[in-house]
Amino acid sequence: MPIKMKAGVLGATGSVGQRFILLLSENEQFDAAVLGASSRSAGKKYQDAVVWKQTSLLPGESKDLIVQECKPEFFIGCNVIFSGLDAEYAGPIEKSFVDAGFAVVSNAKNYRRVPSVPLVVPTVNSEHLEVVVNRVKQARSQGLSKPGFEVCISNCSTAGLVVPLKPLQDKFGPIRFVAVTTMQAISGAGFSPGTPGIDILDNVVPYISGEEDKMEWEAKKILCSVNGTGDGFDLLSDDQLTVSAQCNRVAVSDGHTECVSWKFTNRDKVPSLEEVKQCLKDYSCEATELGCPSAPKHAIYVLDEPDRPQPRLDRNRDRGYAVSVGRLREDPIFDFKMTVLSHNTIIGAAGSGILIAELLAKKGVL
Numbered sequence: 001m002p003i004k005m006k007a008g009v010l011g012a013t014g015s016v017g018q019r020f021i022l023l024l025s026e027n028e029q030f031d032a033a034v035l036g037a038s039s040r041s042a043g044k045k046y047q048d049a050v051v052w053k054q055t056s057l058l059p060g061e062s063k064d065l066i067v068q069e070c071k072p073e074f075f076i077g078c079n080v081i082f083s084g085l086d087a088e089y090a091g092p093i094e095k096s097f098v099d100a101g102f103a104v105v106s107n108a109k110n111y112r113r114v115p116s117v118p119l120v121v122p123t124v125n126s127e128h129l130e131v132v133v134n135r136v137k138q139a140r141s142q143g144l145s146k147p148g149f150e151v152c153i154s155n156c157s158t159a160g161l162v163v164p165l166k167p168l169q170d171k172f173g174p175i176r177f178v179a180v181t182t183m184q185a186i187s188g189a190g191f192s193p194g195t196p197g198i199d200i201l202d203n204v205v206p207y208i209s210g211e212e213d214k215m216e217w218e219a220k221k222i223l224c225s226v227n228g229t230g231d232g233f234d235l236l237s238d239d240q241l242t243v244s245a246q247c248n249r250v251a252v253s254d255g256h257t258e259c260v261s262w263k264f265t266n267r268d269k270v271p272s273l274e275e276v277k278q279c280l281k282d283y284s285c286e287a288t289e290l291g292c293p294s295a296p297k298h299a300i301y302v303l304d305e306p307d308r309p310q311p312r313l314d315r316n317r318d319r320g321y322a323v324s325v326g327r328l329r330e331d332p333i334f335d336f337k338m339t340v341l342s343h344n345t346i347i348g349a350a351g352s353g354i355l356i357a358e359l360l361a362k363k364g365v366l
Ligand SMILES: NC(=O)C1=CN([C@@H]2O[C@H](COP(=O)(O)OP(=O)(O)OC[C@H]3O[C@@H](n4cnc5c(N)ncnc54)[C@H](OP(=O)(O)O)[C@@H]3O)[C@@H](O)[C@H]2O)C=CC1
Pocket: 010, 011, 012, 013, 014, 015, 016, 017, 036, 037, 038, 039, 040, 041, 042, 070, 084, 085, 086, 087, 089, 107, 108, 109, 154, 155, 156, 187, 188, 189, 190, 191, 192, 193, 344, 345, 348, 349
């Protein structure tokens, strides 16, 4: 059995942090070696610091780990740092780790829009990781020590949107317009303080702060190409892709549902509904091709039942790393429309972080 790499988890007691701990306990490549949280939790055993809310038991190997403050000196020896910190304080903390030479894979939004930072959904745009791979290889060729770097995981709703759009764009050309309406699980709001039960029971909240702007902007970075110099990205302009998002919080524990309509740019050759369905069914991503341990067998599952996907029935498909697509049909205003379901803390957050780290390991930069 090969020696497993060491991972640090920042924000280990949070909603995303707990999912990192759970997924790492089953991972064959990484161990959760050092856990970080606020000073309120530092010094305590993990089982005493965390208010565990996952439907699986707290993994035994993490229970007695002493929670550290999120400072690089406590994480020496970690090959990768996963961050589930809230944006309010993620910025300076994650920068301190990058400056100390660590590879940081973050769920926080702070660095997503930085031109040189890859914003990645690992089953969509793993080729964007070449930007950090190039940077590390250049340093090595100059005899320098391995530089720290940051890779950002996308907003969880953006993840569910771009997975089906990627194969469609690759096969049928650019997509000009997208309209998306989300029904987002409460786990997306985290635990501090999260969505109060009284607000969501028998209710729909038509507002998630900053969410629509994130979806409308992040899709244009994730679906674009690496630039000619290999050190950044040629973001799609507003004239190339326009996304209109409406985001709602609903009384679902885990799993974001999204109703998506889209129109292709090339009007001369709009595909048939059957060609669209086959394209989604045939899609295979690099992580699967490379044999990454956490990669889904299929990044997309197309469901033919008229009333699917549903969160409770479909969110854990392929261990939560796949996206379920149903209700595919022609649209009288756009070209087509569909319903997409993704697990917001697995492919939408912690799972993506771990799969990104597995890709970075395959590419020799951890
Ligand atoms: N929930 C989800 O589905 C998704 C969330 N995200 C993003 O991931 C990030 C984490 O979200 P979520 O897990 O929901 O957040 P939570 O509020 O549930 O967890 C926040 C974590 O940050 C820690 N923390 C709080 N203050 C500090 C501090 N000053 N220094 C160090 N650590 C601190 C908390 O530790 P302590 O317990 O000690 O207070 C806790 O571990 C956010 O940026 C969120 O937007 C992204 C995708 C999906």
